[in-house]
Structures are given as C-alpha cells and as structure tokens.
Amino acid sequence: MISIPRRSRRELLVGGAVGALALAATAVLPMTDAMAATGCAVTYTTSSWQGGFTATVTIQNLGDPVTNWTLGFTFPNSGQRVTQGWSATWQQSGSAVTARSLDYNGALSTGASTTIGFNGSWTTANPSPTSFTLNGTTCTGGTTTPPPSTTPPPTTPPPPTGTTPLAINGQLRVCGVNLCNQYGRPIQLRGMSTHGLQWFAHCYNDASLDALANDWQADLLRISMYVQEQGYETNPTGFTNQVNTLVDKAEARGMYALIDFHTLTPGDPMYNLDRAKTFFTAVSARNAAKKNVIYEITNEPNGVSWSTIRNYAEQVIPVIRANDPDAVIVVGTRGWSSLGVSEGGNSDEIVNNPVRADNIMYTFHFYAASHKDNYRNEVQRAASRIPLFVTEFGTVTYTGDGAVDTASSTAWLDLLDRLKISYANWTYSDAGEGSAAFKPNTCYGSTYAGTSVLTESGNFMRNRIRTPDNFPTS
Ligand code: IDC
Numbered sequence: 083m084i085s086i087p088r089r090s091r092r093e094l095l096v097g098g099a100v101g102a103l104a105l106a107a108t109a110v111l112p113m114t115d116a117m118a119a120t121g122c123a124v125t126y127t128t129s130s131w132q133g134g135f136t137a138t139v140t141i142q143n144l145g146d147p148v149t150n151w152t153l154g155f156t157f158p159n160s161g162q163r164v165t166q167g168w169s170a171t172w173q174q175s176g177s178a179v180t181a182r183s184l185d186y187n188g189a190l191s192t193g194a195s196t197t198i199g200f201n202g203s204w205t206t207a208n209p210s211p212t213s214f215t216l217n218g219t220t221c222t223g224g225t226t227t228p229p230p231s232t233t234p235p236p237t238t239p240p241p242p243t244g245t246t247p248l249a250i251n252g253q254l255r256v257c258g259v260n261l262c263n264q265y266g267r268p269i270q271l272r273g274m275s276t277h278g279l280q281w282f283a284h285c286y287n288d289a290s291l292d293a294l295a296n297d298w299q300a301d302l303l304r305i306s307m308y309v310q311e312q313g314y315e316t317n318p319t320g321f322t323n324q325v326n327t328l329v330d331k332a333e334a335r336g337m338y339a340l341i342d343f344h345t346l347t348p349g350d351p352m353y354n355l356d357r358a359k360t361f362f363t364a365v366s367a368r369n370a371a372k373k374n375v376i377y378e379i380t381n382e383p384n385g386v387s388w389s390t391i392r393n394y395a396e397q398v399i400p401v402i403r404a405n406d407p408d409a410v411i412v413v414g415t416r417g418w419s420s421l422g423v424s425e426g427g428n429s430d431e432i433v434n435n436p437v438r439a440d441n442i443m444y445t446f447h448f449y450a451a452s453h454k455d456n457y458r459n460e461v462q463r464a465a466s467r468i469p470l471f472v473t474e475f476g477t478v479t480y481t482g483d484g485a486v487d488t489a490s491s492t493a494w495l496d497l498l499d500r501l502k503i504s505y506a507n508w509t510y511s512d513a514g515e516g517s518a519a520f521k522p523n524t525c526y527g528s529t530y531a532g533t534s535v536l537t538e539s540g541n542f543m544r545n546r547i548r549t550p551d552n553f554p555t556s
Contacts, residue, residue, distance in 0.1 A: 120145035121225030122216035124153070129258075130208050134466075136258040138199045139181070141216060143190035144225045150188035153181040153198075154215040161205025165433075166468075168256060168440035169198040179211075184440070186407035197266075201258065201467075239264045241555055246336020247271065247301035250553045253373045254338070254410050256441050259469045261410065261504055267554035271338055271504040272547045273302025274519065275474055277511035278344065279324055280312045285511045285525040286328055293530035294510060295335035299548045303332045304340040304378070304473060304506035309354050310347060314361065322364050329365075333374045340412070340473060340506060341365055342378045349384030351394040351414070358398050366405035377402055378473050380414040382447060384424075388416045388431040399439045412443045412471045419447040419474070421464055423457055429464035436468070443469040446503075449480040449517075450494050451487035458497055465501045472498060472505035477539045478516040482508065485516060486538045495546055507543045519543060 121144035128137045141153055153170070157163075157177045164174050170181035187196045202208075214221045242250045252264030260268035274294060276286055294300045305328045307314055307321050314321040325341055332339040343361060345354050358379060369375045379398045383391045395413045402411060415432065417424035421444070422431055432444060446464075448457055464470060477491040478484045498505055512520035519540030520530070529535055536544060 118146045119225050120217070120219040121223075122214070122219060122221035123223040124155075124214040124216075124221045126155075126210050126214070128208065128210060130204070133203060133205070135202050135204060135208055136199065137202055138197060138257075140195055140197045141190070141214075141221075142195040143192060143216065144223070145192065145219070147189070147191045148217060150183045151190060151217055152183070154218075155179055155211040155213065157211060158209045159204065159207050161203075162208060163203050164200045165203050166436050167198070167200035169196070170440070172200055184407065185403075199257065238556070244336065246295070247551065247553065248333065248336040248338060248374050250555060253408060254376070255408065256410055256443055256469050259466060260502060261443065261469065261471070263553060265554060265556055268502050269504075269551075269553055270499065270502040271301040272551075273300040273304065273337065273340075273506050274298070274510035274543070274547070275304035275340075275342070275506040275508045276306045276328075277509040277513050277518070278306055278308045278311065278313065279321065280308055280316075282509075282511045282513065282525070283324065285520070286331070288331070289528055290510070290525070290530040291331050291335055291337075295337055297531035297548075298544050299551075300337060301551065302338045302340060302504065302506055303328065303510075304342050305329070305332075306342045306344045306381075306474075306509075308344040308346070309357060310345075313344065315354075315357060318357070318360065322361060325365060326368055329369055329372065329375060333372055338374045338376060340376045340378055342381055342473065344381040345414075346382055349382070349418075350386045351380040351383050351391060352386075354380075355394060355397060358394075359401050362398055362402050363405070366402040366409070370406040375406070376410045376412065377406075378412045378414075378445065381445075381474070382418040383414045383416060384418045386416070388422065388427070388435065391416060392435060392437050395437045395442075396439065399437070399442065403439075408441070410441055410443060411439070412445050412473055413437055414445045418480075419445040420453075420457065421446055421460055423460050428460055429468065432464075433467050443471040445473050446470050447472065447474045448494060449476040449478060449482075450490035451477070451479040451484055453480070454490055454493075458493065461503075462497065462501070465503065470501075470503050472503055474506060474508050476508045476517040477542055481515075482513075482517045483515040486542060488542065491542060507539075507547075 123142045125140045128135045164172050173180050181198055263269045305325050307325050309315055329339040345351055399411055416422040421429040477486045508517050511518050512522050512524040514522050520535050521537055524535045
C-alpha cells in the first residue's frame with residue numbers, strides 16, 4: 083500500500099543539472115533535418131489529490147526556431163490518465179501521451195517557452211514522467227550545438243500600469259478549474275448582466291456604465307443579446323453593432339465584457355447554429371485584439387441532451403478560435419444551464435464527455451429563491467472537476483420577479499467567493515421586476531450612482547460587488 087499525502091505538490095525539472103547527466107546520452111538528431119540544432123527543457127509541476135491532479139507543463143525550445151511542436155512523454159504508472167487538457171491537442175495511447183501545439187502557440191523561437199496543462203486522474207500512485215521529447219528530440223536541457231550562454235529571461239509579464247480590473251488582470255485564460263489572470267493566478271470577476279438589449283438599450287449609456295465601473299466597482303459587464311423575442315434574428319447587423327459598442331464602453335472603463343448569445347426559447351441551441359456562426363464570426367474578428375472579451379455561446383439550453391449542446395459547442399468554438407485564438411469561451415449546460423440538475427441530471431455527463439476544446443468554461447445559472455441546497459451541493463461537487471462561470475443569476479425566483487431571498491443569495495455568493503467562481507447578476511436595468519437593480523424609470527433619468535435609485539436587489543448586489551477584489555499581481 084503506497085501512502086500518498088492528500089494534497090501534494092511536486093516539481094520536476096528535466097534538463098537541469100541532474101537531469102542532463104542522466105539523459106544527455108539519449109539525445110538524438112531527427113533523421114529528417116540533421117542540420118537543425120535541437121534541444122529543449124521541460125518542467126512538469128503537479129498539484130494532486132486522492133485520485134486526481136492538475137499538471138502544468140512548461141516547454142522551452144533551446145534549439146533552432148520551430149513553427150509547431152509535439153511534446154511526448156510516458157506516464158510511469160498505468161492508472162494515470164489525461165482527462166482534460168488545455169493549450170494543446172492532447173492524446174493518450176496506453177501510457178504514452180502527446181500534446182500537439184495549437185495555431186497560436188506553435189511558433190517557439192530559440193529560448194522561448196510556452197505553458198500547457200491538463201487535468202488528470204490516477205489510481206494507485208501519481209509519479210511524474212521522467213523524460214520528455216519535443217519533435218522527437220529528448221529534452222536534456224542542452225542542445226546538439228553549443229548551448230546558449232545565458233538563460234533567457236522569464237516570460238512573466240511586467241507589473242500592471244493601471245488599477246482597473248482589466249489593467250491588472252490583462253488577458254485571461256482558464257488554468258485547471260479556475261479563471262486565471264495574466265500572471266497565471268486564479269481570480270473571480272464580479273459584475274452585472276444587462277437585460278435584453280432589444281428592450282433596455284437605453285439603460286446602457288456612459289453615465290450608467292460609469293456608475294457600474296466606479297460606484298459599483300464592477301469587474302464585468304454581461305451583454306445579453308437575445309436571439310429571439312425581437313432580438314438578433316430581426317436585425318443581425320444592428321444587434322452586432324450594439325454589442326460591439328458595449329464591448330468598447332466596457333473596455334474604456336477597464337471592465338471585462340461577456341458577450342451573451344442569449345438563446346432561451348427554443349431551448350435547442352442547434353436551432354440558432356447558423357446565426358451563432360454568423361454572429362461569432364463577426365464579433366470575434368472585430369474584437370480579436372481586445373483583452374476584455376469573453377464569449378458565452380449559448381445562454382440556457384433546455385429540453386436537449388448534453389451531447390447536442392456539446393455538438394453545438396464544437397461547431398461554434400472553432401469559428402471564434404479562428405479569429406480570436408486566446409479568448410475564454412463559456413459553454414451553456416443542460417437544463418437552463420443548471421449542469422443538468424433541473425432536468426434530473428448532474429455534472430457527471432460533462433465530466434465524462436467534456437467539450438473537446440481548450441480554454442473553455444461551463445455555465446451555471448441559479449435564482450436564489452428557487453434554487454437552493456441541492457443546486458449548491460452540485461456546484462460545489464462540480465467545481466473541483468470542471469471550470470465554472472455563473473454568467474447569470476438572480477436574487478429572486480426563476481421568473482425574474484418576486485422578493486429578494488437574502489439568506490439564499492448570501493449562501494450562494496459566499497460559496498462562489500470561496501470557490502472563486504465569477505458571476506454576473508440579472509439585471510442591471512430598471513425593468514419592473516424584482517431582479518432589476520434600478521427602480522422603474524431610472525433609465526429615463528441621468529442618475530445611476532449611489533443607492534437612491536436602487537431596488538432591494540440592486541442594493542444587495544452593489545454591496546457585494548463593491549468590496550475589494552485584491553487581484554494578485556505577480
Ligand atoms: C426574463 C426577463 C423577463 C423576460 C423573460 C423572457 O427577466 O423580463 O420577459 O426573460 O424573455 C433566465 C433567462 C432570462 C430570464 C430570467 C428571469 O436567462 O432571459 O429573463 N431567467 O426569468 N433563466 C432563468 C431565469
């Protein structure tokens with residue numbers, strides 16, 4: 083019986099002083115290109131727990147520049163599996179694992195590094211692999227021609243120059259089950275969702291967005307573009323432009339923008355597949371260079387299987403990636419984005435059949451007066467296995483109306499804070515319903531800051547969102 087600490091952290095450097103001695107003899111030149119200098123160093127770091135682990139793998143090219151790469155290694159133990167990888171195309175055959183570069187990280191100049199990773203499972207023990215190859219060359223930490231005289235500087239970004247959430251956190255990416263900032267550290271974004279743009283566009287102006295960024299200190303604006311109900315399908319160009327304008331206004335105020343393709347009825351996302359491809363082609367091309375955009379490809383699938391949603395996701399994600407390869411994408415889940423719970427399922431269907439794409443998260447929605455402990459328990463269970471993003475929730479019932487359930491809302495937000503799950507509250511609007519943050523007719527005036535214009539839900543949310551973020555900066 084091998085005893086393993088419940089949570090262990092180990093680092094292995096292949097090609098350091100010790101590794102080089104042990105492995106130098108096995109370095110070979112590829113047969114196809116004997117003139118090119120080859121060489122590489124790999125660090126493999128794991129954070130593991132009983133039965134599972136997250137591995138972070140940093141690859142450094144020490145040879146001549148490459149335009150794409152394949153990393154290879156072998157798990158020492160037969161029970162070790164890659165369950166979900168990111169930043170590469172991962173494959174496992176027996177104990178042999180390969181990770182192939184993606185379009186955006188294939189080019190590695192001499193000395194350059196890139197970091198990839200995966201979630202894995204293990205049965206009896208979780209030892210780290212001891213040897214790695216890059217494009218067939220064993221990584222010894224040296225090269226087949228004289229090694230570079232100095233170690234290249236680390237690729238950590240410099241400290242932020244501004245103080246907004248966007249300036250501090252920069253380009254986001256999914257790492258393990260978390261949303262991470264430019265320093266690779268987990269963060270939580272807290273913000274508000276618009277109501278349907280077809281009805282409440284007048285609520286999203288410079289004054290209201292200044293209030294959201296400065297008075298509420300929000301990190302995130304969810305831009306809710308309904309597809310049906312007089313939404314996108316009636317005027318694709320007009321709604322696309324409206325979304326883009328709000329992306330710019332969020333960016334100008336240092337907030338992230340979550341572009342919500344707000345499907346609801348019909349619940350089958352496939353009904354809108356062609357529209358989704360058209361819309362996401364346009365917004366991803368237009369916003370590719372921006373660091374503040376996150377894509378939410380379907381709001382609340384309902385009445386359809388997870389495999390249908392997954393199929394939809396695997397058709398829409400490549401459309402976005404073709405233009406904007408590094409953006410985070412959020413995928414709706416079964417049963418109105420309840421991880422399946424509202425239709426009698428649970429997150430196992432996702433864990434067992436994840437969307438085959440990297441840098442993605444899964445949506446969870448709740449309405450605090452309707453969804454309580456059984457939903458909270460499932461979120462807690464799922465959160466250690468898949469990356470979650472609460473792109474919409476209400477403090478009231480699922481109708482969007484009724485009284486604020488303060489106890490349940492507090493229990494929910496305490497849980498999300500503890501798990502560092504990002505959220506957007508429904509709604510930053512003056513709709514005549516309990517979920518709206520503003521009193522009716524507020525959007526016909528010019529005052530949005532302060533508490534005099536707020537409903538009970540608005541007050542509750544402003545108090546939660548205004549507290550310091552304490553984003554990590556190194
Ligand atoms: C509700 C709006 C309401 C509108 C209705 C139908 O609050 O004014 O008439 O949609 O479009 C969701 C949906 C969200 C719902 C919200 C409240 O994502 O569109 O908004 N809700 O019912 N899922 C669960 C609740």
